[in-house]
Structure formats: C-alpha cells, structure tokens
Amino acid sequence: MNRSLRRITLIVAAALLLLCAASAAVLIPAVPGEWRDRLAGESPQAEISAYMSAILRGDRQAALDRWEVAQGEAERTARLERRREQVTAELLGLGASEFTLFEPQWWTTCCEPHVTCSSRSAGGARVQVQVLDKQGLPQIYVFDVFSREQPYWGDAMGSPPRDWVVRDVYALDQEPFYWRAVYESDVRWLGDPTAEPAE
Secondary structure (H helix, E strand, C coil), rough: HHHHHHHHHHHHHHHHHHHHHHHHHHHHHHHHHHHHHCCCCHHHHHHHHHHHHHHHHHHHHHHHHHHHHCCHHHHHHHHHHHHHHHHHHHHCCCCCCCCEEEEEEEECCCCCEECCCCCHHHHHEEEEEEEEEECCEEEEEEEEEEEEECCCCCHCCCCCCCCEEEEEEEEECCCCCCCCCCCCCCCCEEEEECCCCCC
C-alpha cells in the first residue's frame, strides 16, 4: 500500500512540475521585457556575477568564457581580446574575496544612443563593480554588458527578450573599448545668493 501511494505521489508531483514548466513557457513571453528577462535569469547583473564568481574560484577559463569579444573591425577586436586576457589575469591576481555591484547606467543602442532611466528599452548597461583584494582594499572595475543583438530596438519593437553578454571590463580610470560613448554631466555652481555682486 505504501509503495502504491508513493508511486501515485511521484506521478502527481511529476505532472505538476510538467504543468508548471509548460505554464512558464507560455506566460514568460507575455511578461513585460524587464521582468521576463529576470524570470529567465537574463540580466547584466547575472552575467557580471557569473564572471566574478569564476574569478573568485580562480577559474580563468570560465571567466574568459563569460566575456565575449564582439567580432568587428580587426584592430578594435584585437584590443578587446588583449584587454580580456589582461584584466582577467589582473582580477585573478588580486586574490579577490568578494565583490559588490552598483546600480547600472542603462543605455539605449538604437537610433540616437543615450543614457536612459528605462531598463526595459536598454540595449546596454554600464555597471561599476567594487572588488575587495586580498588585503581587503577596494578596487573599482567597470563592466559593459550589452544585448548580443545590436542595435537593440527596445520599446520600438515591443522590448523583445535580450541575451546579455559581457563585452568589456576595465579599471575605473581607463576608457571603454567596446561602447565608446561616455555620459558626463555638468555641474554649474551659482554661488551664494546673499553675497554682494563683485564690482
């Protein structure tokens, strides 16, 4: 009797799992872009975490595999390949103990690329990552993570699913090679409104 009950329980559990998987396959495409990506485990943060987890494990090849150099103009591709080797070796050499991801700077990549507040329509993300070295000192690296399909049309095409890929990683004081656009805001100091004007 117990064996029969166990078999029935297993069959019912398997049927429920199959039903859940089928429901997810039907429902996930109908979910708005940002949430669909999260449900599918696709996000810039997930890609960065996979790369950095390989670094923490000391797994050079797994880290290199997570950073995909986009093929294009030969000199640019060669520079990115050299940087990929150099930065990966540099990070492995830090003996990092942990890392922290900061908020992404989202970029649209079609028409007129610009920084956006809408992650849903973004085809790229620039993320600063703080890495603690073996002495516990913080080092900041910038990760450029972009949708594999470029340009990404975002809202103009209904925000289709994105396949995020690490395209470039560099120290905070270095320039990006993959996505050459840099957002710089200007601050203008107006001075003290109670001060007398200079003569």
